Amino acid sequence: MPPETCPNLIEYLKRFDLPLSVMQTKEALERIAFEVYEDAALENVTYMEVRFGPLLHREQGLNVEEIIGSVVAGMKRAEQAHGIKGNIILSLLRHMPTDEINDVIDVGSQYVGKGVAAFDLAGGEELGFCEKFIPFAKYAKEKGLNVTIHAGEQGEGQNVYDAITMLGAERVGHGIHIATHQAAFDLVHDKQVALETCPSSNVQTKAVESMDVHPIEDFRQRGIPVTINTDNRTVPTPP
Template identity: 40%
Template structure:
């Protein structure tokens, strides 16, 4: 039994699937369809550890508790094999946005490291532009807005992170909205990559950093104070330092929480003991995200549902967390205002008892569609 006792009138997963929402922390190379991996491998003549869906899911440890971040990251050795061509990158980007749109994710920030996709003959610029094209086409077809966050990798080299930062600067305003540092956290401090962070900050670009997952609060403090992070990826060990926790709360620094992933990597023992509820009650700006839809075997709807049924968050809590997602997006202020106005009206159609006012929801959707069709100078008021 989770702390605080059982949830009364637990809401079904289908309810959460219909809520408008964001996904601010999702990795492209961890969010492929298993069937797509098999098809791409066949097309490219690549050998995989399994040739059927159940076997490949097992090889990827999909949804399994791996016990460590390093073990969890081993799955990317498989997914990256098939992501070295333009066709593959386009398809996976498009399908990720398509899958997210199917569960009513309205805005998504997809992150990946282009340097991991040049094993064949692709240029870094081609890797960026191909993924942007896939996301753009999915937006046209399915109505989901997606942006890119490019990643340096802690355990590769500061020089390679600087190269990724240079790409971020080059594509600012063209679909890339931020810079991240990912990879193995323990023994690879973020401050070693300060030159990359300095470059993006000089160009007034957003920074998010994986921190406080495989290493404790000093990793979070370093991300904030040495590297200038505007958001923290995961941060599940922030509760170990109360002073730093209150600093994060007081300065409204968003936390990109990924509950199931944190359990899978061994950062958290179980969903019931996840600190998300504590952070929310203290007033932190928490958001809920997938991390890796395939490897963690999840969706945003599932993560919200688990936060409700296993962590004990009420619908009122979930409502605020969804709003936090739009507030925390790496978007211009007026664009966030437009989203918040629209999403707030749509959320008003959902009730804590699980009922949905379909007429109110449809009216809110139509109002949003009309606003989207107006010139930006009008909608930004």
Template identity: 45%
Template sequence: MAKLTIQDLQRLPKTDLHVHLDGSLRIPTILQLAEEQKVKLPADTAEGLRPFVEVGDDCKSLVEYLRAFDVTLSVMQTYESLVRTAFELAEDAAKENVRYMEVRYSPILHQQKGLTLHAIVQAVLEGLAQAERQYNIKTGVILCGMRHISPDISLRLADLTVAFKNKGVVGFDLAGAEENFPAKRHKDAFGRVLQNNINCTLHAGEAYGPESIHQAIHLCGAHRIGHGVRLIEDGDLLNYVNDHRIPLECCPSSNVQTKAVKKMADHPIRLFYDLGLRVTVNTDNRMVTNTTVSKEFQVIHEELGFNLEEIKEVIIMGFKSAFLPYALKRALLAEVVHELKAFKPGSLESKKEQL
């Protein structure tokens, strides 16, 4: 198998369908926002702060992984900070040729300084729109209910999702710790979203078993599954997911860090792909995991044996899985397929085409 370089992978057009805004800040931005807002951080230099907001493979659990968000959320409580962080996330993604990205976050976590839920959504949409005007990237927003917060709050966030339908919000999600917080408690929120013909995805099968995925699909109507690594434990459900082309939002490096899988060699994305499931490759949290979409493809290329043709197919699955209207999706896919056919590793010609 010819080895692809990180530069090759950066040049490929890509999606990122599972990326959290509050886990994808730039460290210098956190420091600057903290200074402007008089927020006390655990450290006041980039190197000092890094251990608090980036985790490595020695991370013990999802709970430990989530501690970084206490730091990021502390500086994401103003309208301006949300515009800026959303813009920078889209800018960083565009610079590695991510053409379509769905940014997710829970507006309820950004109200410490009195911002309204509407203003919070508007700020993120404004930042993403600025990036779309400057770069070759399209974006959408997914609003998240939180498993450990009251189902009534999820219902409010579902109503917010409905209010911003066709205004940049493309879906609804349920995030947060899985164990002891079953998705079925939030099924009314998903009912509200589905009744309004809006797409939904749920974090499931990451820190809890396949029954979590079962609830997400059969009780909450999930159109996609976030992570889903534990699907490997239930062959019958796996076949259902495959037969119904329910995409899996795989985040390989993050799954190793949160101990959803023990080591990269154990990641089921290889098996899922070989069985024909619709798999997509995503960052989860660009800063916390210290990754990019290109790095995630490099990981599955080098450690799980995905060759260029297989990577191209996974990229196409990403675009097919986007929460986009059919006509837009079809046009974007046609453009991407044309580029993928012309792509040659290390080719100067294809480099010029990308510029």
């Protein structure tokens, strides 16, 4: 569990290490995927998309096919047991080498319409990250995947603009710093690109100072499509 106040996003992301340590076998991945969707169903969620990073689950020798297949299998089992509907979003981490990204896309494309919905980039955010990933987002679209990109979480509204114009993002994870970047705000508004906001996480990582100043309500009133999300269910927020 992260501290109630993290100094930054990087410190917050370190808390993924513990859950990742027990997500390194097919059995564990299927069970955890099942339980994530089971828990959501018991909270009256009827549809949920979950991001996960396939390349983070290879410490005990699993390949990408086994990893994605196990997660989809667990989700499908929860669908049968609880009536919930789900999809998986394949997250690639921006700080990791890029030489295996197309392998993830190739495997993921086999599950389009069968449990995998989209390609995503996540992790620590630096200004100008999008240019490096243009060929991968293009390839993902060619293989039938939708594109949603984490951008504008840590003060860089320009990244949201780039995610849409360079990577073809149809939705943006967080996106809150379009509030200080007029061109990005106008583009999101005009194209009606949905922002997948995570207000409590934004406060916890100091992306915004408090819930009182979080821009989500202003966005909503000004015609930006927004959703409210957990950010993640494996790194709980302190009570």
